[in-house]
Amino acid sequence: MATVKRIKLGSQGLEVSAQGLGCMGMSAFYGPPKPDQDMIALIHHAVNAGVTFLDTSDIYGPHTNEILLGKALKGGTREKVELATKFGVTFVDGKREARGDPAYVRAACEASLKRLDIDCIDLYYQHRIDTRLPIEVTMGELKKLVEEGKIKYIGISEASASTIRRAHAVHPITAVQLEWSLWARDVEEEIIPTCRELGIGIVAYSPLGRGFLSSGSKLMENLSNDDVRKFQPRLQAENLEHNKILFQRVSEMAARKQCTTSQLALAWVHHQGNDVCPIPGTTKIENLNQNVGALSLKLTPEEMAELEAIASADAVKGDRYPSDHMATWTTSDTPPLSSWKAK
Structure with missing residues (x-):
């Protein structure tokens, strides 16, 4: 197997494998836990193959994915990995809610440390932005x-360019996590340039379009009833029919390149730059x-253009998400400090 190179993520000193491993699907959202x-x-x-950048969150399960990672890190594995987890998504009366108040930030961090059974989190992301309070308030607690010594580096996920700037002014942001793939490119307009201007690393989640860029519409044939992909607008019948064209064209190019469609789609993300780390799950x-x-x-540049x-x-x-999620997963700005x- 090819050796996995290392890249610098952000400007604060974090070094990770150029490809990470998204761990969500092991425990949550994509059917029964494995x-x-x-x-x-x-x-x-x-980890033995060189993929040492592991990504989880307290909401995966909830909590069970962090517990799984805690078990996996025993016996000397912890020292070999860069571990990222997240806080900020809660369920209130069955509805998702973003939280970023200082007391919650601290309690969430302590709980994640306990579940992961570690002393320090390498990269701690705010998973979704709490738009009820200024981002500076959340960042102030993360800085503490x-x-x-409870966390080494700070990250932020699914945030607007303005929120990223304001957060970075309180304490340097090491990485922004966002959805980036051949079928999710809206971040290229404003978010990616902002990260590059500020020297912030870019972590691309769902680089294979939640599996669509691996298997196309066949993906839908074997999903269990509790798999969230069944309810994603892009994978609904009327949209899926249209989106199949994209998969077909990527497949044809992959055949010419003698690789799989997923390899071609992932390679496209890797070719975006040395400041980008995709985390396929x-x-x-x-x-x-x-x-x-x-x-x-x-x-080649010609193939990238194609x-x-x-x-x-x-x-x-x-x-990218059902409408009720899109309302919660907002990238709108937070109130001014x-x-x-x-108050």
Whole structure:
């Protein structure tokens, strides 16, 4: 297997594997949880292959994915990995809600440390932005957690350019996590340039379009009833029919390149720059090996242009999330700090 190179993520000193491993699907949202022993074997295989940047969140399960990671990190594995987890999404009366108040930030961090059974989190993200309070208030508490040695680096996920700037002014942001792939390119307009201007690393989640860029519409055939992908607008019948064209064209190009569609889609993300780390998730060792293979796939400027033409603005129909999620997963700005101080 190709060696996985290392990259610097952000400007504060964090170094990670150029490809990470998203761990969500092992425990939550994509059907029933997978057996712990199988997932621990997969994590160990990933780390031995050089994929050492592991991504989880307290909401995956909730909590069970962090507990799984805690088990996987025993026996000397902790020292070999860069561990990212997240806080900020809660369920209130069955509805998702974003929280960023200082007391909650601290309690969430302490709880994650306990579940992961570690002393310090390498990269701690605000998973979704609480738009009820200024971002500076949340960041102030995260800064304290850095000073106390409970977290090393701060990240932010699904935030607007303005929120990223304001957060970064309180304490340097090491990484912004966002959805970026051949079928999610809206971040290229404002968010990516903002990260680059500020020297912030970019972590691309769902770089394979939640599996669509691996298997196309076949993805929908085997999903269990509790798999959230069944309810995602892009994968609904009327949109899926249109979106199949994108997959078909990527497949044809992959055949010419003698690689899989998922490798081609991942290679496109890797070619965006050395400040970008995609974190494809998987529950199968053979898929992990295939994903690592994307690192050695070279694309010419002409091939990149061809892929970008295939994945043009009108190539994909449907929102990234159902409408009620989109309302919670807002990237709108938070109130000004002055309004908070006045209270």
